[in-house]
Amino acid sequence: MEGLLLAALVVASNFEGGSVGKVEQVAANHLRCAVKGQADANHRNRQANWYFFRIDGLKREPVRIDFTELSGEYNFKPGSHAVTAGTRPVYSYDRKTWRHFADDQVTWDEAATVLTVRFRPEGDQVWIAHTQPYLREDLQRLLELRHPHLSVSTIARSAHGREVPLLTITDAAAGERDKRSIWVMARQHAWETGTSYVADGLVRFLLSNAEAARRLRRENVFQVIPIFDTDGVAEGAVRFNVNGYDNNRNWDTADAEKTPEIFAVRRALEQAGRIDLFLALHNTESADYVDGPADAVAAELVRGLRAGTDFLDAASPRAVTPRESIDPGRMTVNQYLYYQQKVRAYLMELRVERHPALGRPRTAADFSSFGAGLARSLAAAVSGTGGKP
Numbered sequence: 001m002e003g004l005l006l007a008a009l010v011v012a013s014n015f016e017g018g019s020v021g022k023v024e025q026v027a028a029n030h031l032r033c034a035v036k037g038q039a040d041a042n043h044r045n046r047q048a049n050w051y052f053f054r055i056d057g058l059k060r061e062p063v064r065i066d067f068t069e070l071s072g073e074y075n076f077k078p079g080s081h082a083v084t085a086g087t088r089p090v091y092s093y094d095r096k097t098w099r100h101f102a103d104d105q106v107t108w109d110e111a112a113t114v115l116t117v118r119f120r121p122e123g124d125q126v127w128i129a130h131t132q133p134y135l136r137e138d139l140q141r142l143l144e145l146r147h148p149h150l151s152v153s154t155i156a157r158s159a160h161g162r163e164v165p166l167l168t169i170t171d172a173a174a175g176e177r178d179k180r181s182i183w184v185m186a187r188q189h190a191w192e193t194g195t196s197y198v199a200d201g202l203v204r205f206l207l208s209n210a211e212a213a214r215r216l217r218r219e220n221v222f223q224v225i226p227i228f229d230t231d232g233v234a235e236g237a238v239r240f241n242v243n244g245y246d247n248n249r250n251w252d253t254a255d256a257e258k259t260p261e262i263f264a265v266r267r268a269l270e271q272a273g274r275i276d277l278f279l280a281l282h283n284t285e286s287a288d289y290v291d292g293p294a295d296a297v298a299a300e301l302v303r304g305l306r307a308g309t310d311f312l313d314a315a316s317p318r319a320v321t322p323r324e325s326i327d328p329g330r331m332t333v334n335q336y337l338y339y340q341q342k343v344r345a346y347l348m349e350l351r352v353e354r355h356p357a358l359g360r361p362r363t364a365a366d367f368s369s370f371g372a373g374l375a376r377s378l379a380a381a382v383s384g385t386g387g388k389p
């Protein structure tokens with residue numbers, strides 16, 4: 001009996017951001033790990049692309065892990081699955097250095113909808129996740145940066161009572177009168193860790209001593225929300241807040257009880273005064289794009305992104321969805337701000353699967369350096385505006 005216990009691989013997810021579904025040990029070095037997934041308040045739109053767990057008891061022998069229960073639906077269309085043949089999970093032996101599984105370590109069974117990774121462990125314990133985690137402890141390090149041009153406030157309190165921090169970056173000595181106001185919001189969807197790395201990189205660049213950063217601080221006020229769905233990030237959720245509401249729908253129907261995060265941020269935006277440009281950051285598995293009012297500012301933003309980052313899409317900016325084709329309760333933040341508040345608001349998607357120009361998936365470092373280029377592109381895009389679309 002003792003021998004059997006010693007042979008067991010132990011899977012745990014009882015830590016910040018952790019998530020795994022039912023786990024079966026098929027053989028000594030073979031696990032089947034269901035992906036827990038998350039459905040909305042009406043048990044629809046299940047999305048299964050966040051897993052973050054630790055395996056203990058590894059030996060230096062090849063291990064096989066099958067990821068199962070991947071099917072769900074998206075925008076009420078059943079049968080979709082976010083995890084696909086292109087998915088490359090990440091792993092770490094110390095929770096500091098994360099790497100993607102290589103192409104020859106990953107196989108995909110289309111008929112069974114199962115992703116399998118095979119690897120030879122380099123330690124007796126490994127962490128595995130869909131993308132490199134960005135947790136509240138990572139945000140805390142950002143909040144603790146001491147800089148005279150950074151101030152931190154709380155823009156919302158989550159359904160479970162957690163604070164949603166807002167970082168304001170500007171050179172107060174430069175005077176407020178002609179400054180552009182730029183908002184960047186990340187992580188409405190908890191699984192989209194890359195967006196928090198973009199926001200983190202943007203903030204670190206803006207607070208740097210680079211002459212370009214000093215100038216951007218003099219000319220702009222940057223308002224940055226690195227983690228919008230703080231409950232989802234802490235509790236290992238995928239897409240919906242803890243009450244089952246999508247933080248990037250429901251902006252037209254926000255409610256203090258069901259969607260307290262949207263409700264509070266929406267009110268803060270209504271009271272924010274001038275907003276020259278608002279950008280919501282998202283991740284997809286397989287596409288980059290910018291969506292919003294296709295004016296000269298958008299054109300300049302996309303031009304800057306193409307010149308100064310690894311942004312991919314040739315078709316951006318994509319036109320904002322017409323008002324009349326948005327169903328009640330389905331408004332995204334950028335649609336709401338644009339149609340209801342006449343704010344120039346965009347959504348940007350950045351892919352997590354293999355980036356063709358890089359020849360590999362974007363790493364956390366790639367997302368972080370994207371943030372620096374994004375800061376410059378946003379500022380350049382609004383430098384010629386009078387403040388209204």
Ligand SMILES: [Zn+2]
Pocket residue numbers: 188189192248281282283
């Ligand atoms: Zn998203």
